[in-house]
Amino acid sequence: MAPGFTTYRFRFSYQIFDVTDLIRAGQQNTIAAEVGEGWYASSLWREGRQIYGKDLGLIAQLEISFEEDIPPLIITSDANWEWSVGPMLSSEIYDGEVYDMNQERSGWNNGSNQISEPNEWSKVTALPLPTALLSSTKGPPIRQIQEVSPQKIFRSPNGKLLIDFGQNLVGKLRVNSLQKPSGHQVSFQHAEVLDKGELGTRPLRAAKCTDTIIFSGQKIQNWSPTFTFHGFRYVQVDGWTPEDEESPLEASSLTAVVLHSDMKRTGWFECSDNLVNRLHENALWSMKGNFVSIPTDCPQRDERLGWTGDIQVFCPSANFLYDTNGMLADWLVDLALEQSDDHGVPPMIVPNVQFKKVARPPQAVWGDASILVPWALYRSFGDRQVLERQYQSMKSWLDQGCARGPDGLWSESLWQHGDWLDPSAPPDDPGNGQTDGVFVADAYLVYVTHIIGQIATILHHSEDAKSYQQDFARLKRMFQEKYVTPKGRIICDTQTSLALALVFSLLETKEQIKEAGERLVRKVRFAKFRVSTGFAGTPIVTHALSMTGWHQHAYRMLLETKCPSWLYPVTMGGTTMWERWDSMLSDGSINPGKMTSFNHYALGSVVNWLHEKVGGISILEPGxxxxxxxxxxxxxxxxxxxxxxxxxxxxxxxxxxxxxxxxxxxxxxxxxxxxxxxxxxxxxxxxxxxxxxxxxxxxxxxxxxxxxFASLPWPPLPLETLFKPPASKNGT
Known part of the structure; x- marks a missing residue:
């Protein structure tokens, strides 16, 4: 998948490889490359194919340096190169790959200079160099990281042959050894879950997620698709069965190859509760599956895009689990480039595949990624340069992009996504939750104004620092006048609104903080310790309980297993984080919403609380x-x-x-x-x-x-009240 996904209107990345060991001294050598549609020309979301361009091309340069005092030899791609079609009949990010063994050309890439069917090769067309910037990527390349073997081979109720790898993952299959007659086809369709025992393809929407091999009569060894990837736990195989005489399908015949950007693993957590350990593993697997060149929302359906809101809420957790500094800093370059194209408003997805549409409305939480992601990187890695590089992007969002009302807070005429995927929202209307979207936007606006004031101070922009600090104080007063009573009651009165007010320091007095903490506890208890938050509230609700002394209520929420809760997907056999709290219903059926993923890291941001409060370590000074x-x-x-x-x-x-x-x-x-x-x-x-x-x-x-200690620091309630709730009576 080299060289990765960037905003191709503005920037192309290139990657550098050491090929010294591939050079054959004293022999003919060939430079060969295989080119596919990739993100550049595949279908992307609802925008169709080839939104960036129709011509597939290659820019290559081989540099050979010598030990003697001889200038380096540089060989570049030019009009003398030749091209031909290969065995890939089609290759798409969403749909998968069709591979025809009959179209293979032996010797084309083995360095022998003996290319078969030379009359089928044509001179390339030399295109003008792209006007977009060419830059070396700062992030690690996508690599094959690990392998997973099948756990079960079985028949569905309808007789379909299914493979269960036991883990929802992102990558591709490797077919280890298979021989079929010429023209025979074997297809592999991928999905995350089963639906009534059959492959659950409805959540994939328009994505086909199918790889097909057309055989030539020769044996195929260690074949994998080249220019696609899939999110899957289950694979349906058509055209190949365990009963085949010459090449029976066995567990050793297929391997799932896990792909993601090759970041260094940096964080680990485990505790005495195995369900909590599995929850942490699920968040880890979801991060791996959604860090494929860019930080995506999901890796399986016709989307797989860099939604800014998702990484904004998960970034502190991601920075702990892996060294994300290079990859996310590189992605932020694209965010700033896309943002400059629309009056300071960052797109909700980066790279922005909807650039042909009209100007986009600004959205809090998602747009705030322009400030909060570089801030989280600075906090985790201590590198001021990311703040310096992104500073104008931050200012542009806050000074130009945000749509303000007369009081300086967000305009109330603009619909906000708010606490997206609040479990109370209808399946077909995930933004219609309990907490008013403008409240969420205003809370974020006050908070990010405070953060950029700190950033300006760190970067020695004294005038900016003074201005933003004054704005923060004024906006905080406006927020309190608009939403907070003198006693500390919050107008929206939800788990999310109370958590935002507490964690973002939007309250003024100890009395207000105490009241908000107690009100949050009441909300948590009346929800029977089940989660009532979406994207905005989920990362911070347990932190809000802990910071006001209600640690055991945070633990009780963590350990709840009924839906909606963090452990409900674990008890349902989930091996990654789900997009919806109830992506799978308790009867084993898939949520009826059109937007249902079983691999979304955003709601897994609770692992940050596991690291800081259960494990017990948190940052005080950057780095x-x-x-x-x-x-x-x-x-x-x-x-x-x-x-x-x-x-x-x-x-x-x-x-x-x-x-x-x-x-x-x-x-x-x-x-x-x-x-x-x-x-x-x-x-x-x-x-x-x-x-x-x-x-x-x-x-x-x-x-x-x-x-x-005489007792743990929990509220004055019997333990059984928290951890062993009494049974319901009379249906209440």
Missing amino acids: WRIFKVQPIPGGTITSANVRYESPYGLIECSWALGSDGKSFQMTLNIPPNSSAWVVLPDQEQDQSQSEDEPGTLYGSGQHQFSCT
């Missing part, structure tokens, strides 16, 4: 030079371990409770040149009642801690 260690035991979890490969080295925090439930043991590794502010459970205090920050600063090295 983890100083970090906080404050694990908060709770629920039925009795131990946890979290590891993070920071820019300074490995941070590891491991804790466990004794059998009495009151003794606490913790081991901590602090890497060189960094330090940690450690707060033990017996030091945890309600910050609304104390001005002093508890804890002690420790330097690098291995540290052991222990303490005993």
Whole structure:
């Protein structure tokens, strides 16, 4: 999939490879390339095929340097090159690949210079160089990362042959050994789930997700499609069965090859609860499947696009799990280029495949990715350059893109996506949730104004910093006048509205914070500890409970298994995060909504709370030079371990409770040149009642801690009230 997906109107990436080991000294050498439609010319969403252009082309340059004082030899692609059609009859991102073995040309790429059927090769057409910028990609290439073997081969109720790989993943099949008569076809259709025992293709919408081999009578070895990828757990095979005499289909015949951008894994988490561990694994797999060149929303249906809102909410979690700095910084370049094309409004998808349409309306949460994604990268990796590169993009969004009303907050005439996919929203209207979209937009506007004020200070733009800080103070007052009572009641009064007000520091007094925390707890309890949030509220609702001292209610929400909850998909056998809380209904049928994915990382952003509150480590200074260690035991979890490969080295925090439930043991590794502010459970205090920050600063090295406490820092409610709710009576 080289060189990756960029906004082709403005920028083409190229990749550099060391091919020294491929050169055959003293022999003829051939430069050969295989070219496919890729993202450039495949169908993209609702926009059709070839939206960027119809001509497929190649720019190549071979550079050979010598040990002696001889100038390098440079060979470039030019009008003397030749081309021919190959065995790929079609290859599309969404639809898959059709491969005809009868069209194979032996020797075309083996360096022998003995090309078969030379009369079938034609001179290429030399096109003008593109006007778009040519730049070396900053992100890692897409690679084959791991392999998964089939777990089960079985027949559906309708007699279809199905393969279950046991894990919803993103990649492609490899056919290991197969021989069929000339003209025989074998097809492989991919999907994430089963629907009444059959392959569940309805969520794919228009995407065919099918690869087909047309045989020539020769054996095919280790074949994979080249210019496509699929999101799948199940594969339906037509034209090849276990009963075939010469080449029976067996578990060893097929392998699922996992593809994603080759980022370095940096974060790990595990605890004593296996369902929670599976939840964390599901978020990890969803991230892998949606980091294929760009951060996408989903990897399976006719979409697979870089939705800005999804990565905005998941970015802190992503930065912990993998080193995303190169890939996301490269994607932000495209965001700024697309944004400059529309009066400061970032598109909701980057690269923007809807560029031929009229000007897009600005959208909070999604547009705010222009500020919050580079801010999250800076916080995680400590690299000021990403702030410098994106600063004009941030200013452009805030100063030009946002549609303001008379009070400086968002215009109320504009519909906002708001708390997208709130579980109360109808399946066919996912933006129609409990929390008013303009409220969500206003909360984000106040928050990002505060953030850009900090960024301006870091970059020494003193006038900007002063201006944005003044704007923040004014907008916060406007927000409070519009939405908050003096006692701390929030007008919308939902889990999301209360969480936003608390986590974004939109309240003024301790009384207001206390009231909002208690009101949030009431909302959580009346929801029977089930989640009532969408894209905006889900990343922060457990943080809002923890910051107001209601840790056990956060644990109780985490450990809920009834829908909607984080563990419901786990109990239903999900191996990735779902787009909807109920992408699959409790009876095993697929949600009737047209927009239903089983691989979406956004709602998996709760893993950030697992890392920071259950595992216990969080950033205090950018790049983890100083970090906080404050694990908060709770629920039925009795131990946890979290590891993070920071820019300074490995941070590891491991804790466990004794059998009495009151003794606490913790081991901590602090890497060189960094330090940690450690707060033990017996030091945890309600910050609304104390001005002093508890804890002690420790330097690098291995540290052991222990303490005993009379009770864990949970609210004054019996444990069974939280973790063993009484059975319903009389149907109520």
